[in-house]
Amino acid sequence: xxxxxxxxxxxxxxxxxxxxxxxxxxxxxxxxxxxxxxxxxxxxxxxxxxxxxxxxxxxxxxxxxxxxxxxxxxxxxxxxxxxxxxxxxxxxxxxxxxxxxxxxxxxxxxxxxxxxxxxxxxxxxxxxxxxxxxxxxxxxxxxxx
Amino acid sequence: xxxxxxxxxxxxxxxxxxxxxxxxxxxxxxxxxxxxxxxxxxxxxxxxxxxxxxxxxxxxxxxxxxxxxxxxxxxxxxxxxxxxxxxxxxxxxxxxxxxxxxxxxxxxxxxxxxxxxxxxxxxxxxxxxxxxxxxxxxxxxxxxxxxxxxxxxxxxxxxxxxxxxxxxxxxxxxxxxxxxxxxxxxxxxxxxxxxxxxxxxxxxxxx
Numbered sequence: 001x002x003x004x005x006x007x008x009x010x011x012x013x014x015x016x017x018x019x020x021x022x023x024x025x026x027x028x029x030x031x032x033x034x035x036x037x038x039x040x041x042x043x044x045x046x047x048x049x050x051x052x053x054x055x056x057x058x059x060x061x062x063x064x065x066x067x068x069x070x071x072x073x074x075x076x077x078x079x080x081x082x083x084x085x086x087x088x089x090x091x092x093x094x095x096x097x098x099x100x101x102x103x104x105x106x107x108x109x110x111x112x113x114x115x116x117x118x119x120x121x122x123x124x125x126x127x128x129x130x131x132x133x134x135x136x137x138x139x140x141x142x143x144x145x
Numbered sequence: 146x147x148x149x150x151x152x153x154x155x156x157x158x159x160x161x162x163x164x165x166x167x168x169x170x171x172x173x174x175x176x177x178x179x180x181x182x183x184x185x186x187x188x189x190x191x192x193x194x195x196x197x198x199x200x201x202x203x204x205x206x207x208x209x210x211x212x213x214x215x216x217x218x219x220x221x222x223x224x225x226x227x228x229x230x231x232x233x234x235x236x237x238x239x240x241x242x243x244x245x246x247x248x249x250x251x252x253x254x255x256x257x258x259x260x261x262x263x264x265x266x267x268x269x270x271x272x273x274x275x276x277x278x279x280x281x282x283x284x285x286x287x288x289x290x291x292x293x294x295x296x297x298x299x300x301x302x303x304x305x306x307x308x309x310x311x312x313x314x315x316x317x318x319x320x321x322x323x324x325x326x327x328x329x330x331x332x333x334x335x336x337x338x339x340x341x342x343x344x345x346x347x348x349x350x351x352x
Contacts, residue, residue: 016329023271023275024276032184040208
């Protein structure tokens with residue numbers, strides 16, 4: 001590499017800058033090939049002839065996603081809370097449990113048990129609804145009704 | 146109103162009309178847009194890659210993206226600014242996927258001094274070396290250089306196209322020129338009057 005190290009004067013620097021500007025600004029225009037516009041329009045016509053893409057069914061998907069998300073979160077909370085052995089969650093469980101329990105007002109044992117049962121019931125209902133919707137979808141009958 | 150401004154307005158009006166027709170379902174109206182902008186888009190792509198075949202492929206892809214996203218043009222900026230910004234995005238992505246084979250800036254050959262008997266050829270080679278050296282600049286400096294010296298763009302238009310403040314664009318242009326100056330410290334002085342684009346005004350000026 002034979003890089004030239006020079007201490008250019010201001011005038012010399014300005015001259016080279018101008019030279020570079022002239023070179024870059026003076027580049028000749030390239031003509032597109034004669035069939036360019038036609039080939040673009042061929043592709044456009046092909047795409048225009050295709051049927052419009054089917055929009056993603058958000059109205060159907062959102063409740064399902066919410067239920068599934070809720071179920072997963074509830075399961076995760078329960079796993080952490082119960083510190084299921086063998087899942088390697090004990091350490092995580094301790095910190096997560098303290099975080100989960102700190103801001104809550106103290107609940108009686110009965111209340112805790114009721115909430116726990118309600119959660120499991122909600123999870124079971126969610127899974128049932130999800131499988132019902134999935135089976136309807138597979139059978140070609142979308143929607144809730 | 147001068148001729149260039151008038152032509153620009155006519156083109157803007159034609160773009161508006163064609164876009165409206167395309168959005169109303171007339172795909173054929175897109176041809177007007179392609180015919181008006183094929184030159185600038187192919188030339189812009191050429192400056193990104195210096196490969197004619199690839200430049201046309203890249204410009205075609207830019208037109209297809211424009212076709213698919215025409216409804217996304219909000220009319221806050223001119224159609225040309227929107228189209229150039231979209232094209233710059235397409236070209237940038239394309240070059241990230243398949244980079245052009247370029248020498249590092251330090252390895253770019255420095256043009257030799259002008260031979261007395263082949264002045265024009267030597268000047269041509271010298272200019273070509275400088276233009277190719279632009280490809281070896283880091284992308285953040287290369288894009289401002291490509292856009293500023295392209296298709297009647299000034300600092301304002303180039304900064305809008307790249308979505309960056311004018312000050313940032315000026316700083317990057319200045320840095321890019323410093324890198325090129327460092328690489329080509331012996332560019333021959335050419336004689337005679339010619340046009341230059343001054344950064345300060347962002348407008349064409351005669352020297």
